[in-house]
Amino acid sequence: MKILFIGSRLYDDIDWYVKSKGVESVLTESNEEAINLDLPDQVFIVPRGMDGPKQVALMQNVDAIVPLIGIDPPLIDVAHMKEEVEKEYDIPVIAAGVRAVELTSNKINTKEFYNDIGVATPDYQILNSPKDLTLDFPVVLKQGEGQGGKDIKIAKSIEDVEEYFGEFDHALCEKFVEGSEISIEVLGFNGEYVALPPIYKGETTLEGTHPLNKVKTGPCMVEGLDNNLVQHTAYKVAKNLASDGIFEMDFMFSKDENQLYAIEVNTRPNGTRYLTTATCGINSLCELVNMAIGEFSLANISDKLQYYYSTEIPIGNYEGSSPKEPVKSFEENDFVVHGPEGYQRVTARANSKEELENLVEKLT
Incomplete structure (x- = not known):
């Protein structure tokens, strides 16, 4: 069994398990100075994006592809690659598909998805100006995309909202939940x-x-x-x-x-x-x-x-x-x-x- 892993940063978490299963490991990475490059059986340095990993997967005749990507921006490219590779080459890619990534990578899309399937989520509104605010303080201001608390502010007053709009021209505004x-x-x-x-x-x-x-x-x-x-x-x-x-x-x-x-x-x-x-x-x-x-x-x-x-x-x-x-x-x-x-x-x-x-x- 041969698996292509995309991304080296998390690979040391599973290298021991891959070896215990007798899996031949191939890894692609865009940064030649990245960590964990000494662990897999083979490593290929490729340009950013999913075309390089796809070509390596085909060249190496791998049985499956496992992306080890812990950040949001590349996920949609991974999803498109998954759909292409699975359809055209019948190689399973263990990752989320395009629809799932589109629904989850944007917080506004996620809110609408929750409403569609009947899952409770805090009250929210889309603000294009501080004057649009109708929710009671405190509120949480977010951008549609971002992770790890990036671009999130807890606003306790209209002045806080105005300060946020000094940097952004819109916001997802959500009721602050104490709990x-x-x-x-x-x-x-x-x-x-x-x-x-x-x-x-x-x-x-x-x-x-x-x-x-x-x-x-x-x-x-x-x-x-x-x-x-x-x-x-x-x-x-x-x-x-x-x-x-x-x-x-x-x-x-x-x-x-x-x-x-x-x-x-x-x-x-x-x-x-x-x-x-x-x-x-x-x-x-x-x-x-x-x-x-x-x-x-x-x-x-x-x-x-x-x-x-x-x-x-x-x-x-x-x-x-x-x-x-x-x-x-x-x-x-x-x-x-x-x-x-x-x-x-x-x-x-x-x-x-x-x-x-x-x-x-x-x-x-």
């Missing part, structure tokens, strides 16, 4: 979907604290919230997107309203994947490989499910003991260190809350 932030991964392939355990990412703040600076925990345990509701809603969203790969969804739960709100969907690997793996034993990136080699199924996921208490803590630079090999796997470790230098995080797991607290104290 709990939740993420969940859904895996989908060939019409089968499975929602993994929800992850708790902290409480919303008027200061707009970035998720990377918050302590996160799994599984999600929020008073008044049924995790089955989160999983059911996430499954419904993924089923209606009707595509393949990883779907990472963000929700807000308002305790005052007793309401779960859908916020956005990402059709790519995401920042909570380590915590999900720690919590339930399912590694979403490894499951992309399983989709490519024909070993993904709901039954296999069910057989592998585990149950742990887990947490992820931002620590800057980790200086403790090293995890065992493979360092990015929880198969031999109760903690994993990840993230770039200066912004590292430790994700740890244990069989009980008390054991987890003791482990975190030892690591930090």
Whole structure:
């Protein structure tokens, strides 16, 4: 079995798994100085875009293509390449299709999609001027595209809105929801979907604290919230997107309203994947490989499910003991260190809350 992986930045997360499955790995990357280029069996430096990877896939006669792209802008090009390669060359591409990317890469499209399928989302309006505002303060101002909190502002007054319009000529304006932030991964392939355990990412703040600076925990345990509701809603969203790969969804739960709100969907690997793996034993990136080699199924996921208490803590630079090999796997470790230098995080797991607290104290 030979698989083409697109992008090297995330490849070290799964290199151990690819090798364990006896898969021959071919990787394309546009940056010859990128990390992890020493890990795959073959590496090809190609121009940006999907034409280079497509040509390498055909030249190398690969059995499947697995994009490992963790940012939004290339996803639509990947989706177009997927539809072409699958139709013309019958090579499976484990990624979202064009319709799913178009619905999820633009926050306005996502809002309309939620409304169409009957999933609750915070009240919103499109502003072309501060004078158009009808929602009560505070509100959240966003652009249609962007990730990681980019171009998002919590406005507490009309002056805040006017300041935002000093930089932008329009905004998606959304009611600010006070409550709990939740993420969940859904895996989908060939019409089968499975929602993994929800992850708790902290409480919303008027200061707009970035998720990377918050302590996160799994599984999600929020008073008044049924995790089955989160999983059911996430499954419904993924089923209606009707595509393949990883779907990472963000929700807000308002305790005052007793309401779960859908916020956005990402059709790519995401920042909570380590915590999900720690919590339930399912590694979403490894499951992309399983989709490519024909070993993904709901039954296999069910057989592998585990149950742990887990947490992820931002620590800057980790200086403790090293995890065992493979360092990015929880198969031999109760903690994993990840993230770039200066912004590292430790994700740890244990069989009980008390054991987890003791482990975190030892690591930090």
